[in-house]
Amino acid sequence: MGRWEPDARGRLAKAAMALYAEQGFERTTVAEIAARAGLTERTFFRHFADKREVLFSGMDMMRDLLVRAVADAPASATAMDAAGAALAAASSVIQENPERARLRDAIVSGNAELRERELIKLAAFATAVAGALRDRGVPEPAASLAAETAVAVFKVAFARWVSDPGQRDLLGIFRDLMGELRGVLPDDAPV
């Protein structure tokens, strides 16, 4: 108890993901996760608030990454450039660990509560990107429009990427779809 456990957090996360995949998120207990990791429940709760947090613990880091990418975009970048750069940065990070991303997606997709939580996460990302754009001086509604659209394109890109285990290049899919979006918008037809 209380002694230092080498990479306890990483071991707990790995054990949790394996158990969620094997027997389902609902059926997995914190006691089982701790046992699989060779640690105690108390150690689990030092690292995660609950078993759901294992799946969403990267969210704050990702939000920071998005906000920083918007802030770091060149002064000449349009709102959509900057929002696109943010979601491109997120795509790069996610594709670094495709096995984890696909395992996580399978777990989240299999549980209604987790799917809802995932939608809330994406909405929070759009809100964060819009705020970072406003900090650059982009007015509303252009900031929210660029942020929501970039997140919508990312959502489609991620769904394509995650469903094809042979596909590694999430960033490429995201960029292609940003380009395709341009192509599918009518020039000036009434909507």
Next chain:
Amino acid sequence: MGRWEPDARGRLAKAAMALYAEQGFERTTVAEIAARAGLTERTFFRHFADKREVLFSGMDMMRDLLVRAVADAPASATAMDAAGAALAAASSVIQENPERARLRDAIVSGNAELRERELIKLAAFATAVAGALRDRGVPEPAASLAAETAVAVFKVAFARWVSDPGQRDLLGIFRDLMGELRGVLPDDAPV
């Protein structure tokens, strides 16, 4: 009991909305809603599964409207034209009753569970529009891209419209933002 109550459903919905606005969604009971409407709890449960359903009961109708608008778009319409037409149709219906829409939005915004439910509703609308586009022969990812983007633009338009009680023209805001989206997309800059 069991006797015919003139517009029981409408009276219950109106009583529920008034109570949610006055004292909060969480604090309102079905017994209070029924009493306010001059009806019984049993009558409430003949019309609504629970008190949340009062706020989301129009969802199936709206989804049908979206799907029909996509199907009814002219054969020459692009995927984005058809998706835009669907969300434009939804905008028209919503702006017919701005007081209800604004009251409902205030209730939903004030409760985390309802906000989550609202995100799920929007995601379901995007899924329905994408499916209707595929039924028209639009391939993936163009179908999902157009559907998710149109819903993202609608989300921004609705937020603007609902926050400004002097504003009546949701459809106009939606159309303007669809046009603005074209403007904010880079011509061929890398994202």
